[in-house]
Amino acid sequence: REYQGSPIGTDIECEGWRQEAALRMLNNNLDPDVAEKPEELVVYGGTGRAARSWDAYDTIVDELRELGDTETLLVQSGKPVGRFETHEKAPRVLIANSNLVGKWDNWEHFHELEAKGQIMYGQMTAGSWAYIGTQGIIQGTYETLAALAREHYPDNDGLRGKIVVTGGLGGMGGAQPLAVTMNHGVCIAAEVDEDRIDRRIETGYCQEKTDDLSTAIERAQEAAANGEPYSIGIHMNAADMLAEMLEMGFVPDVVTDQTSAHDELEGYYPAGYTVEEADGLRERDPETYVAESLETMERHVEGILELQDRGAIAFEYGNNIRGQVEDHRDLDSAFDFPGFVPAYIRPLFCEGKGPFRWAALSGDPADIHRTDDAVKELFPEKDDLHRWIDLAQEQVSFQGLPSRVCWLGYATEDGLTERARLALRINELVADGEISAPVVVTRDHLDAGSVASPNRETEAMKDGTDAVADWPILNALLNCAAGADIVSVHDGGGVGIGNSLHTNNHVVLDGSDLAAEKARRVFTTDPGMGVIRHADAGYEIAQDMADENNVAVPMRDRNRDR
Template identity: 35%
Template sequence: MSVPESRAQTAISQKPIRAPRGPALSCKGWQQEAALRMLMNSIDPAVAEHPEELVVSAGTGKLARDWPAFHAILNSLPAIESGETLVIRSGEPEPILKTNPDAPSVLIVNSLLSPASQGHTGGIEVDGLARPTRMAAHWMFTGPSSALPEAYETYRAAARTHFGGSLTGRLVVAGGMGGMGGAQALAAALNGAAFLGIDADAERIKRRVKAGYCEVMVNNLDEALRILKNAVRKRELASVGLVGNASEVIPELAHRGVLPDLLTDQTPADEPFAYIPQGLTPLQAAELREQNPRAYRARALDSLAAQVRGMLELKKMGAVVFEFGNGILAQAFARGVADAYEIPDFVSEYLLADLQQCRGLFTAVALSGDLDDLARIDSLFPKLFPDSELREWIAIARKRPSPGLPARSCWMRADEAVKLSAAINDAVARGEMKAPVAMGRSIRQKRAKNLPGSQPTAQAVNSAAPAQALADWPGLPALLDAATGASWLALQVGAAAGESWEQGASFAVVADGKPKTAERIERLLANDLAAAVSRFAPPSQSPG
């Protein structure tokens, strides 16, 4: 764990951060203002898991290296002129550079460690270097609502593949209810399931219950199973958050012969310092992490290995088991679980067809903070996509408002994103919105050190080069985004103590109603579509 911040640094962080609302600018243009508001929104206490520590999601990744660095970034954004770019390197702002008016206002590069350094830091900050993190550069994060579309589509695909198209009357079990894992309970319930979520941190479950993403929290496995068995028997929806350690509960389910129909995990396993080891409360875990980080890491890795062994045992008993993109298989494999990769990953198993059709996450955020602007965005869907399932999704999403700035996240094709983005920009131009709208897409790629190309196993298929030897994605799309009009973009690597890593690239574009912005949006998203086709389509279908 990093050395604790000084009292002066901690004092800076005491006042909660909340993004400005309304049409008034504090920056020199809406491209810069959008970046400032989204940065502040990401660390809003209603959005972030641990805002006092600058931690956005369930892992340990920070939005900035420390609080002074965060405020330095915040103070730099209003100074950016058109044709200038702020560079942020591993959570620390660099000087503002002269670029050109079409260049991104902000470029973020985070934790791109050299191969030699990965595995030596072990996730510990050394000599002031930022720990490898995931999500730390993603300023478009809006809480579990960011993860809900992907989780919903994954469970939906699993239902089609294994259970005749519905999870009604099925027991779904998953570890981890913090950050991105916070969407699982609702995603499973929306597909008809009786859901058991397991988390060692009661506060994470309380947040999900308060937000309406989970129905009830319990402290006892027997009570949880009583509720869920009754729901399965009656074929009713149910979602229960159990305060417990997944590395203990999952093996206990196997021992009792309780067989989930579907089992997965979204604990922060790719960051062992965020994974709570067996036998420790969150407070005890924090103390050990500070006093003896190497001992903590060893206990965390032993615990997640035990969890994967439990998952494998339930798989042998007949449960459908998959990994949900958190690197737990790579960690377990490195810890001696030789058959860890008998568990498939969610991309190859359920989402590859979507990716081949260029479907993915798209998020639009009303920078005004006004719910009427979000309602205006929602009203565009039935007009633009009258025969699409997107209409049904909007009806679902409206019932669970996102915290912080009003946001709408959808799972949609890139060509649909082009059409929607253009319509939003037109609405801003006509004065139908109180302020511009920030829109973003993201791409990620995971690998394991000990099983190259394993996350996901399905890589680009239009090249004769071995997919596992390549790490071009998502770096190549990030370069393309910078060249074609992104308002800001980020490229980061999250490493899990050398055993696995995740590359991620995300970009945002701001619909401010200007004709030139319409051209930028069309160019940016069209190239995003072309890049996706190039990555996943067979050679005969790739562009050119």
């Protein structure tokens, strides 16, 4: 099936902009410029889908077109299963994807159900209609590498002169070369699928393609020596690349990976096969595929560990490759290199900061540029943010609906959080006609208070509550109570079935008072969950944040008052 992407402009097909926003975001997810395999409804991240089947997709579209302003549509693993009367301040769409009862919460049972068409993998933003292409992850990757540089090379100009080696140039991983060069460094990224490398080069995320490793290393060393940002996609298996580097005695400054290792069957490619051969093997003999895939993964992790031993800075980049190898190959040392969240991101989560983002439903880039100005106007003192906006305008091409990502948090001014202030300002600009059509505000599921994921976002929590999933559930309920227009809860995502639970929200800024009311509440409660979750776990940054911004932490407040 050929697919065109999202409707744009100021005329709507639905009864209101809230429903229209859901429709456009769903379609934007499947825009050929945004999604990895739109013809199969696959958006990104292995098999992360926007709808369970084309039949389900068509029915969702029909339902959204007719959905009233006080009705709520229910979507269960990508399929519309109900529609009920609720009220104006309630969400218009509620979504639950890929969730399984604990004991059955694994790939095996999931794949059984999937084969019968009874469940769908929602990944993080695929099934919640919030994916905006590689531009969505770019700031997160940029922030992570910037934090790494600050910590390990405090006197360096970012990553200038440093070589970062990684794998995977898919929907998310494709952001890596650009994020490295934005930090002035040099990147070598292995990718088995040549088309993916070409795509990153077309969109300016990556600069050169080769299939010769010696050439890649030479070019990288040259650029690093000259202090020039540069990026190279190397067409080979990432595990093989690391093994060969070790043989050649080459040790990069930083090593990480974003192949889809979370899914050993449909995400990761075993060594020794072309993509076509491997795809054939998967079809013919999935068991052998999985065995080979896990064996390659083990070599892959061993390569990372050996490079770490020889002096490289190593971190896992959220694809659960450590967990996979520990679980299935009994490699005890798998977790001897850290995940990126405890290493670089958690301090931001403590302040309620995370990948806040918005998309212009008009389809007009000028609308996003107006919001860029709004960010700069609202936060005149934040140099980093200004630098980010400039870099993004220059180097990040729009995909599908024009969008912007900005890591904003809870910190309040006049009782309004950073996120709320910006959302209210955008809502005013829509009301005043300075922005041509409503803007939808959402975020990644990887956010301060929205996720339990022991191998990633909640790895190594101070109090050991990594696996406690009450928090994302409360987050989803609270988003619903606060009046988000779409609320979703997913199992799995980037780390695979049974390894995480996480949520999302959308608020449609159509310039109305209702939108302002929803935005003020949702963008207080949602980052607020990040603050209380980390305060409860004993993080001082979060506790200070709560104290300074009047966030209620009942047990702490009461015991202090006494």
